[in-house]
Every structure is written in structure tokens, then in C-alpha cells.
Amino acid sequence: MTALSFVKGQGTGNDFVLFSDPEGETPLDPEQIAFLCDRRRGVGADGVIRAVRSRALPEGEAALAEEPEAEWFMDYWNADGTPAEMCGNGIRVYAHYLIAEGLAAPARTDTLPIGTRAGVKDVLAGVSGYTVDLGRWRLDGERLVAADGLDVPRPGLGIDLGNPHVVVALADPDELEALRLHRPPSLEPIAEHGANVEFVVPEDPLIRDGVARIRMRVHERGVGETRSCGTGTAAAALAFRHWGGAGMPDSWSIDVPGGRLGVRMFPTEEGEHVSLSGPAELVYSGSIALP
Numbered sequence: 678m679t680a681l682s683f684v685k686g687q688g689t690g691n692d693f694v695l696f697s698d699p700e701g702e703t704p705l706d707p708e709q710i711a712f713l714c715d716r717r718r719g720v721g722a723d724g725v726i727r728a729v730r731s732r733a734l735p736e737g738e739a740a741l742a743e744e745p746e747a748e749w750f751m752d753y754w755n756a757d758g759t760p761a762e763m764c765g766n767g768i769r770v771y772a773h774y775l776i777a778e779g780l781a782a783p784a785r786t787d788t789l790p791i792g793t794r795a796g797v798k799d800v801l802a803g804v805s806g807y808t809v810d811l812g813r814w815r816l817d818g819e820r821l822v823a824a825d826g827l828d829v830p831r832p833g834l835g836i837d838l839g840n841p842h843v844v845v846a847l848a849d850p851d852e853l854e855a856l857r858l859h860r861p862p863s864l865e866p867i868a869e870h871g872a873n874v875e876f877v878v879p880e881d882p883l884i885r886d887g888v889a890r891i892r893m894r895v896h897e898r899g900v901g902e903t904r905s906c907g908t909g910t911a912a913a914a915l916a917f918r919h920w921g922g923a924g925m926p927d928s929w930s931i932d933v934p935g936g937r938l939g940v941r942m943f944p945t946e947e948g949e950h951v952s953l954s955g956p957a958e959l960v961y962s963g964s965i966a967l968p
């Protein structure tokens with residue numbers, strides 16, 4: 678049995694087991710990841726993040742080709758042992774971890790570029806958390822979404838942020854509360870690689886002081902219902918703005934069961950980007966024997 682030293686971290690209640698493997702010598706298998714994330718037998722988390730140098734992984738080589746300064750790669754795994762392209766809460770917690778462990782310099786003035794399976798993402802430290810530029814996004818068709826607690830299937834808008842999302846607007850907060858997300862919502866047509874499904878309602882009034890405000894619950898691919906999904910909040914804001922048309926602002930505040938996240942859309946030379954801002958915390962460290 679090998680012992681693994683880890684740090685437990687969280688951002689708006691989306692929680693992660695983080696560990697360092699700079700030279701890529703300790704890849705975990707899906708069973709070991711599922712064990713670490715098991716809330717009864719293991720540490721308990723929504724995902725595992727391995728801190729590995731980009732040059733030590735084939736996917737990292739692609740990140741370095743995009744941005745030679747992207748020394749660190751976020752090797753992200755869902756609780757069921759499947760890899761994911763991106764994690765918006767995870768990357769803030771990961772940046773915090775790299776800085777706290779002395780593996781990266783504090784990113785207060787210069788951004789910290791981090792390699793992910795969805796490309797290099799720039800993270801900036803702020804006073805009360807971190808902001809990550811999630812980059813480009815695209816609409817990804819429509820699907821009918823059925824879930825326990827919903828009377829009839831509802832239309833959902835696909836949004837690709839490197840990882841796949843389907844966003845469903847509900848009528849009111851009562852409908853949001855009545856949802857039971859103990860199993861994955863079903864999608865028609867099926868999403869080939871699965872999808873994170875976000876259910877959203879507007880706050881009343883929707884726009885206050887130039888910021889649009891919505892509330893969200895999420896069922897994450899490879900995990901289940903979580904307290905928060907960062908890329909999911911960006912997808913929810915983008916979908917709502919798409920539905921609302923002209924007059925919708927570019928600044929959004931999204932309440933999730935685990936807290937509040939900020940999303941902003943802004944122009945760049947290559948087209949519109951979307952950013953995510955929110956807290957990141959390291960909770961405790963420990964060591965666990967891996968099966």
C-alpha cells in the first residue's frame with residue numbers, strides 16, 4: 678500500500694483532493710480516484726487534482742506549445758474516476774494550492790497560466806479570491822431535459838466551455854427546490870460525452886446595479902449533484918444572456934447552494950471570453966493509504 682500526502686480544498690462548496698506529483702510519477706487509476714473521493718471510505722470530494730508539470734504529460738506538451746509559461750498542468754478527475762477537460766472552481770483552488778505550496782509565485786499582478794485539457798487558462802489572485810479567464814465558449818445545440826421533480830421535460834441549451842453543459846431555465850424558485858438530482862437528468866438527444874446539467878431561475882429583479890442575478894443547481898457529469906460548478910455558472914450566465922437578448926448585461930452574479938460566484942463576458946482580439954471569480958480555500962492536509 679502506498680501512502681498519498683494530500684491537501685483538501687474547496688471553492689463555494691465544490692471540494693477537491695489535491696496532491697503534488699511534479700514529475701508525473703504517480704498517476705492514479707480510476708479506482709484509486711473513486712476511493713479518494715468516497716465520502717465514507719476515503720477522504721471525500723467531488724474531484725481529484727494532481728499538480729503535475731506540463732512537461733511531464735503528453736497533454737501538458739500541448740499546453741506548453743500554446744503558452745510556454747504554463748509550467749503547471751491541472752490533471753483533473755471527477756469523483757467517479759473519469760477525467761474532465763476543465764473545472765472552474767477547481768482551477769482557482771489549484772492556483773491557491775500552487776501558491777501556498779511555493780510551487781508558483783503569487784499571481785496578484787501577473788496572471789498565472791495553467792495548462793488544462795481545455796487549453797491554457799490564466800488565473801489572477803484578487804482580494805477575496807481568484808479570477809480565471811475561461812476563454813472562448815460556443816453554443817452547442819438544444820436538448821430536451823427530464824429530471825425527477827420536473828413535471829415534463831424542458832428545453833436545455835448546450836454550451837461548450839471546454840467541458841460540456843446543458844442549461845435549463847425553470848419557472849420559479851419552487852421548481853428549483855422541488856428538483857431531485859439524485860441521478861443524472863436524461864437528455865434527448867443523448868450527449869455523446871455526457872454533460873453537466875444546470876437548472877436556473879432569475880432573481881427578482883433580474884438586474885440590479887447593472888449586474889444580472891440568477892440562482893442555480895447543478896448535476897455534474899461524473900459526480901452527481903454538487904454544491905457548485907464554476908464552469909456551470911458561466912454556462913448558466915451565457916445561456917440566460919442568450920435568451921434575454923439585447924439589454925442583458927455582461928456582469929452576472931450566480932448563487933449556488935455553496936455560495937456566490939461572479940461571471941463576466943468581455944471582448945478580446947480573438948473574440949469574446951468569459952471569466953469566473955470566486956473564493957478558494959485550503960481546508961486541511963493529511964495522508965492516506967491508497968488501495
Ligand SMILES: N[C@@H](CCC[C@H](N)C(=O)O)C(=O)O
Pocket residue numbers: 691724755760761762763764765766767840841873897898899900905906907908909
Ligand atoms: N465542478 C467543476 C466541473 C468539473 C468537471 C465536470 N464534472 C465535467 O465532467 O465536465 C467546475 O467548477 O467547473
